[in-house]
Amino acid sequence: MAHEPEAQDRGQRPGERLARLLRRWWEEAGSASGGTRPTQQALASRLGIDQTTLSRYLNPKHASTAPPRVVEALHAHLRAPAAELERARELCRAVLEENRGQAAAVDGPEPADAASAADAAGGTGGRDTPGRPGRSRWALPALVAAVTVLSFAAGAVVRDQYVPHPRTAPDGVAAGAVPASGAPLEWPLLMKREGDQFTRGRALQHLLRAHGYEVKADGFFGAGTRDAVMDFQRRNNLPSDGKVGEDTWPELVVPLGRGADGHAVLALQELLHNAGQGGTEVSGEFTAATTEDLRFFQNSHGLRPNGRADVDTWLALLVFQRAPAGAPAYQRSTSPLPSTPA
Missing domain, CATH: 1.10.260.40 (lambda repressor-like DNA-binding domains)
Structure with a gap:
């Protein structure tokens, strides 16, 4: 009933x-x-x-x-x-x-309101008065001032997108909380080490494959992944240290939208699936369902819900990843576990 x-x-x-x-x-x-x-x-x-x-x-x-x-x-x-x-x-x-x-x-007035703001600044109310200078004298300076103010506001909004709404992370830490320092989100640092680096590691490897590198997307950052990272860094005039952080991630991530496919989409979908909202199909095809899930994630983390994977969205996805409660499915189906050769 x-x-x-x-x-x-x-x-x-x-x-x-x-x-x-x-x-x-x-x-x-x-x-x-x-x-x-x-x-x-x-x-x-x-x-x-x-x-x-x-x-x-x-x-x-x-x-x-x-x-x-x-x-x-x-x-x-x-x-x-x-x-x-x-x-x-x-x-x-x-x-x-x-x-x-x-x-x-938070965004404030739309750019279309700039003209009315300029009229208010000029004091003419949008009408010329006989015998007095009207728009011809005041409209342009006022418009320039209004656009300057709106540009500053827009810059503040873009900056604020790096600070999502507070949410509780699996370890009890406020995952979306603004740090006490007020600093923006930071790209996670991945490097060669023993052990599975889980979804972030697999996303990195999928992105490397999207750039033409033949690495296994198993989450284990071994010598092969390190060598691919170093080659990518050299080709993109980055410090060739084999570490993936604030310099390398922005060059690796790929803008994606509806209709895209391939390894970059696999990386995106794995991150979405593991971000705590659940159920994203990992197919390698950017479908309508992927767009819906991405918009939901963006809305939930203070980003513009455009359904496209831009740099800000990749950053938030990489930051808000959940550690697996147990061995992931790809580990359970792999025997023995992948190794990390020196």
Whole structure:
């Protein structure tokens, strides 16, 4: 039976209302048919996300919001009332609209408002007065001043995009929090070492393959990956130290959009899948679903939701990666584990 919106939902933000609805779906699963409610661990496994991420989506007090495809999958797996699916979709859309509204409030006036700002600065109200100089005298200087102000504001917005909205990382650290120093996000540093470097390492190797290097995308930064990095650095007039940091990442990442394919898209999709929102298909083809997931990530981290992988989006994706709770699937299917030769 479909439920009416609960009284406690009133006054709550769309993200909280969505989480409360999803949690009710889970708590009531199996009651109507006499079945057994799935554990969160089992449900997360069916959805292709980790249990911690699912718990956040079901927690109204947490800032994480389930993306539309995860909401639809939960509705199907939990056999929730059919009438409530559209309500959940509306709440997803409301969350995105709320995020866009917050971004617009930060952006300030649109460039199209420059002319009206110039009129106000000129004091003519947009009309010439007989016997007095009107637009011809004041419009150009005022327009220049207005454009200067807007340019400064735009620069501030671009800078602010490096500081995402606060979110809780898997280790309990505020993953999107502004550092005490006020510094922007920093590119992660990868280098040759023992052990799997997980999704960041695989993304690096996929990007190297996109640039023509035959390296294995296994997450292990061994001698072969180091040599490829050093050659890439030499070819791009970078310090050839074999370390991938703030100088090398911006040259390695590739602008991507709908219709792209290949290893760079694999890197993007693996990072999206492991960013905590769950469920991104890793196919090597930049599909409509990839665009939707990318826009959701951008909205969630204070970036412009254009659905394209620009440098700022790559940076945020590489920063907000989750460590695996256990051995990743590619490790479990590999025996023995890849080695890192000297």
